[in-house]
Amino acid sequence: MRRIINYHPSRGGAIVAGTIPIALMLAAYFAASAERLAANPRDKLMPGLSQMWDAAVLMGAKVDLATGQILLWSDTVVSFGRLLASMSVATTIGLVLGVLVGFIPHLRAAFSPILAILSLIPPLAILPILFIVFGLGEVSKVVLIVIGIAPFLVRDVALQVTQIPREQIVKAQTLGASTWHMIVHVVVPQVMPRLLDSLRLSLGAGWLFLISAEAIASDSGLGYRLFLVRRYMAMDIILTYVAWITLLAFITDYGLKRLGAYYYPWANQNQT
Amino acid sequence: MAEIVLEDVWKEYGDTIILERINLTLPDNEFLVIVGPSGAGKSTLLRMLISQEIPTRGRILIDGRPIAPEPMQDRGVVFQRYSVFPHMTVLKNVMAGPQWLASPVFGALFGAARRALQDRAVALLERVGLGHALDKYPAQLSGGMQQRLAIAQALIMEPKVLLLDEPFGALDPGTRKLMHVLVQELWEENAMTIVMVTHDLPEAFFLGTRVVAVDRMRHDPQAPERYGATITRDFSVRPKIVRDSRKQEAMRAAGTLVTFPGTGSSARTDREASLMAAQ
Numbered sequence: 001m002r003r004i005i006n007y008h009p010s011r012g013g014a015i016v017a018g019t020i021p022i023a024l025m026l027a028a029y030f031a032a033s034a035e036r037l038a039a040n041p042r043d044k045l046m047p048g049l050s051q052m053w054d055a056a057v058l059m060g061a062k063v064d065l066a067t068g069q070i071l072l073w074s075d076t077v078v079s080f081g082r083l084l085a086s087m088s089v090a091t092t093i094g095l096v097l098g099v100l101v102g103f104i105p106h107l108r109a110a111f112s113p114i115l116a117i118l119s120l121i122p123p124l125a126i127l128p129i130l131f132i133v134f135g136l137g138e139v140s141k142v143v144l145i146v147i148g149i150a151p152f153l154v155r156d157v158a159l160q161v162t163q164i165p166r167e168q169i170v171k172a173q174t175l176g177a178s179t180w181h182m183i184v185h186v187v188v189p190q191v192m193p194r195l196l197d198s199l200r201l202s203l204g205a206g207w208l209f210l211i212s213a214e215a216i217a218s219d220s221g222l223g224y225r226l227f228l229v230r231r232y233m234a235m236d237i238i239l240t241y242v243a244w245i246t247l248l249a250f251i252t253d254y255g256l257k258r259l260g261a262y263y264y265p266w267a268n269q270n271q272t
Numbered sequence: 273m274a275e276i277v278l279e280d281v282w283k284e285y286g287d288t289i290i291l292e293r294i295n296l297t298l299p300d301n302e303f304l305v306i307v308g309p310s311g312a313g314k315s316t317l318l319r320m321l322i323s324q325e326i327p328t329r330g331r332i333l334i335d336g337r338p339i340a341p342e343p344m345q346d347r348g349v350v351f352q353r354y355s356v357f358p359h360m361t362v363l364k365n366v367m368a369g370p371q372w373l374a375s376p377v378f379g380a381l382f383g384a385a386r387r388a389l390q391d392r393a394v395a396l397l398e399r400v401g402l403g404h405a406l407d408k409y410p411a412q413l414s415g416g417m418q419q420r421l422a423i424a425q426a427l428i429m430e431p432k433v434l435l436l437d438e439p440f441g442a443l444d445p446g447t448r449k450l451m452h453v454l455v456q457e458l459w460e461e462n463a464m465t466i467v468m469v470t471h472d473l474p475e476a477f478f479l480g481t482r483v484v485a486v487d488r489m490r491h492d493p494q495a496p497e498r499y500g501a502t503i504t505r506d507f508s509v510r511p512k513i514v515r516d517s518r519k520q521e522a523m524r525a526a527g528t529l530v531t532f533p534g535t536g537s538s539a540r541t542d543r544e545a546s547l548m549a550a551q
Contacts, residue, residue, distance in 0.1 A: 165354035170324050171422075172357075173343035175369030175429060181379040185368065189359045266359050266409040 047236035055236035059225075071225065072244065079221040080248070082138065083210050086145035087199065090206075093150045095195060098157025099187055104179070108158070115158075119151035124212060131217060141213040148209045149202045156198045160191050193267035196260040200253050207249060274300050274334055274432035274465040276321070281330035282500070283316055289500035290316050294330070296484065296503060299512065303459055303466045305480035307473060312501045314469045314486045318437050321467060322349050334432060345373060348426030352438040355422040356410045362421055363406040366393040369429045393428060400424045400454060416447035420454070427458065436468040440475065452478055481515070483507045 009017055033046035047055070060072040067074070101111045127144055134140035164187065172182050214223025222245055229237045260267065281294040290313040298304050308314045319325040320332060323343050332339050334346065349355065356365050370389050372379045381389055397403055400420040402413075410418050419439055426434060436455075440448045456479060459466050470476055476483045485505035492498050 166324075167351040167354040168357060170322060170343050171349060171351070171355045171425075172368075172372075174322065174345060174347060174349050174431070175425065176345040176373035177369075177379070178372070178376065180376075181372045185372070185379055186357060190357075264359070266411060 044233045044235055047239065051236045052240055055234070055240045059237060059240060072241075075220060075222045075225050076244070076248070079210060079214065079223065082141050082214075082221065083145070083206055086142040086210075087149070087203070087206055089142065090146045090150040090153055090202075091195065091199060093146070094153025094157050094198075095188070095191070097150075098154045098195075099161055099183055099191060101154065102158030102161025103183060103187055112158075115151055115155055119155055121147075123148035123209060127213065127216065136217045141210065141218070144213050145206050145209045148205055152202055152205075153195070153198055157191055157195055160194045161187055164190055189264075193260050193264040196256050196264075200256045203249060203252055203256075207245065211245075275336070276433065276465065276467070277333040277336075279330050279333065281317075281320065281327045281332060283313065283320060283325065284328040284500070288497040291486075291502065292500035293502050298465065298467070298482070300465055301463050301512070303479055303481045304468070305476040305483045306467065306469045306486055307471060307476045307483060308486035308501065310471065312486050312488065314471075315437055317486060318435055318467065318469045321433070321435055322347055345369070345429050346431055347433045347435055348429055348431035349435045349437070350419065350422045350426055350439045352441045356418055356425060358410050361407050361409055362397065362402055362413070363390070363393055365410070365421055366397060366425050366428050369425065373429075393424075396424045396428055397421075400458075414447070415443050416451060419443065419451060423455070423458065427462065430462075432465065434464050434466045436466065438469055438471070440472075441470070448475070455479065477507075477509055481508070481510045481512070483509055 029046070030048065033048045036043045036046050037048055056072075060070065063069065064071045097111070097115075100107050101115065102108065123144055126147065127140075130140040130143050130147075134143055168186065169182065172186050177186070210221075211223035211226065214221040215227040218224040222241060226238055226241050276296070276298040278294050278296040281291065282289070283291040294317065306314045306317060316325060320327050321339075323339055323341055326341055339347070343349070357368065360368060367389055368379075370392075371381050371386075374381055374385070380386075394403065394406065397406060400423060402417060402420055402424065405413060405417065410421065413421065422439075439455075440451050443451060452475065455466075458464075468476075468479065483505075484503050484507075486501050487504045488499055488501045489504060490499045
């Protein structure tokens with residue numbers, strides 16, 4: 001009898017093992033849903049497949065009479081625009097500040113403490129301030145996501161910069177590199193793959209802040225719609241939207257992963 | 273020309289004295305090897321020569337002038353590990369230095385200047401046996417190949433002094449032997465001054481023309497930090513006058529006054545003789 005950690009599933013076994021919990025979860029839901037629908041065909045709490053399909057068609061293929069738009073698409077465009085704008089701003093801040101703070105000792109001394117404090121402030125707690133200062137429009141939502149993510153990215157990049165071996169930096173100097181050269185040709189290229197990974201990790205937080213901001217004060221977007229239809233207990237629409245957001249998140253995550261693998265092929269080869 | 277002089281150099285961290293009273297004059301075209309037990313401060317000595325660390329007291333001169341207080345292109349370096357850029361291909365690694373030096377804003381050369389540099393880099397990489405791996409990333413190379421790359425990267429700057437910090441410490445014995453031959457040949461071809469740190473004595477006496485040992489002379493059991501290490505032994509393994517006369521003889525024997533090949537059998541017997549003498 002070996003220790004349990006020494007038993008490894010085969011390739012096929014791993015696929016089967018990975019499918020079972022998903023299948024069980026879906027089976028449990030649809031069984032319960034079918035039972036509720038049998039008792040009450042107008043039950044809204046656990047919609048079945050056909051109701052969800054109807055909801056998907058209603059939201060994703062039919063023009064809404066009030067707004068003259070297909071709601072799923074217009075919501076997606078608005079929300080994704082906000083997410084993209086704020087992620088771009090946060091990434092830029094993370095890269096520029098992170099590299100400067102991580103690489104230049106005097107800047108590190110000056111900015112590490114304030115960054116540590118800023119990154120501990122719960123962003124949602126200052127959402128009221130953002131609404132007061134920036135109004136209820138787009139800016140406050142973008143700023144919320146930026147504030148939620150940028151400090152993490154800055155600290156992560158700075159940490160990554162300090163972990164570049166000292167030998168490399170000394171070597172670069174013996175090759176005649178200035179601080180500027182080292183930032184552009186040694187530090188930034190080595191930090192970028194890690195930054196993309198951190199971005200993937202913070203996408204979850206980005207969605208969280210986006211949906212929260214949209215739920216609280218907005219007249220468009222995926223989060224707005226989710227909380228709007230909640231009033232009608234429209235579980236079919238909510239579940240459709242949740243599935244759609246999950247798909248979007250998966251695609252963005254996968255895209256960033258491929259981007260990193262394409263542009264930084266050296267990053268996943270371990271140095272011997 | 274590169275004559276290195278260390279004048280009464282001390283290195284202290286707070287109350288702990290690492291190195292004390294280091295005095296050394298190293299003429300041009302010597303291959304100095306620094307040996308000593310772990311923790312004696314031989315790497316600290318080398319780091320001071322690179323200006324990665326600054327002596328607490330005393331000064332270091334190259335050709336009569338104090339060295340810059342930060343690493344500069346007059347002193348090339350190869351570390352045991354991590355001295356190549358993992359995100360650049362082999363060719364880009366070697367081309368990086370001259371481009372940084374020549375172009376303050378872009379750090380890049382274009383057109384004819386770039387092609388000329390590329391030819392130089394390729395020639396140098398072929399010389400160190402990496403001509404077939406120009407487009408590989410360092411992670412795809414073996415340890416020995418990475419060190420060859422690091423050496424080529426340093427040599428393209430034509431430094432006055434090449435500093436080697438246990439450059440072969442992580443290599444297997446076979447690769448080590450090949451690297452010894454390569455470094456010896458490069459030293460003779462380029463007429464450089466090399467300072468190397470190692471804890472491998474046969475390696476030290478095989479490569480060095482001069483070997484110094486760094487160790488603690490005095491020891492206070494109550495306050496071990498009060499005495500630092502210093503140069504305790506100084507061997508001239510192959511003095512310049514002997515090397516020069518051997519060169520002359522070899523040239524006369526060959527009946528020509530062109531260049532000395534550098535790796536003839538006389539050089540080898542000389543090396544072995546000095547090894548035996550040292551033992």
